[in-house]
Every structure is written in structure tokens, then in C-alpha cells.
Amino acid sequence: SSGINAEYGGRQTLTYLQRQRSHAEVTHSDPMAAQRNMMVDIKQVKNFISQLGISKVELEEEEVKQILESLVFDGFVCRTYTLGEGGKRMTFYRAIKHQPLTSGVSRVPCGVCPLTTQCTPGGLVSPSSCKYMKEWLEF
Numbered sequence: 001s002s003g004i005n006a007e008y009g010g011r012q013t014l015t016y017l018q019r020q021r022s023h024a025e026v027t028h029s030d031p032m033a034a035q036r037n038m039m040v041d042i043k044q045v046k047n048f049i050s051q052l053g054i055s056k057v058e059l060e061e062e063e064v065k066q067i068l069e070s071l072v073f074d075g076f077v078c079r080t081y082t083l084g085e086g087g088k089r090m091t092f093y094r095a096i097k098h099q100p101l102t103s104g105v106s107r108v109p110c111g112v113c114p115l116t117t118q119c120t121p122g123g124l125v126s127p128s129s130c131k132y133m134k135e136w137l138e139f
Helices: 006-027 031-038 042-052 061-073 131-138
Strands: 077-083 089-095
Touching: 006 031, 006 042, 006 061, 006 089, 031 089, 042 061, 042 089, 061 077, 061 089
Parallel strands: none
Antiparallel strands: 077 089
């Protein structure tokens, strides 16, 4: 268990990504340059959280990835892949400009889930074992 409150860590991470986006939009007139400069990787977010001092222990990259992926799932952040040196796939995240709608149907977890194609009743990923589906149904 990490020494960070996941909800608070998520809010702080989202604020960081939104600031990155705003800064990139203000400093770059070229939209492509702005988009490149608003993207951050897991290491940058890990360093940001470390500098904030909001965690009692240093977070592992996997824990930071979980925070970022929950923001992707919730519709606040998008994930982008690029090829780095040697063809290695690199993952970057950026804040989405418009916040998601919060009405019932627009928040159905399946609509934004990256695992929808693997989701089957009784499968490893399934509606009955999906924590996001359970939370949505309890709403």
C-alpha cells in the first residue's frame, strides 16, 4: 500500500496535467507543438508527486500509472502512445480540454473502457467482476 490517498493524488495529478496543457497552449501557437508539450510520461508525474510531498513513501511507477489510468477511465485524461528509441513504445498522458458529461448514460463505464473488446460474461474481464460497473449501478 502506498502512502498516498488515491483520490487526493488523482486530483493533484489532474491539476498538474491541466497546468501542463494550459502552459503549452499559451506558449505554442502551433497546435501540434502545443499538443506535444502538454503530454507527460509516468516519470514526470512521479517526480511531480514526489516534489509535492503528498506521499509518505516514494511511489512506484506502477502506482503512478494506476492514478493516471483511473483519470483516463474517468474521462479527464487521454493516453497516447509514441515510438521512442529502438522502436520502444512510450506512453504519454494529457488533460482533456473539455470535462466529461456527468449524466447517467454518458457515464456508462463500457463506453470508455479500453478492455471492452476483451469483456465477456464469465471471462477474466466481465461485467459481473467490473468494479466500475458495480459503482455505476450503485449510483
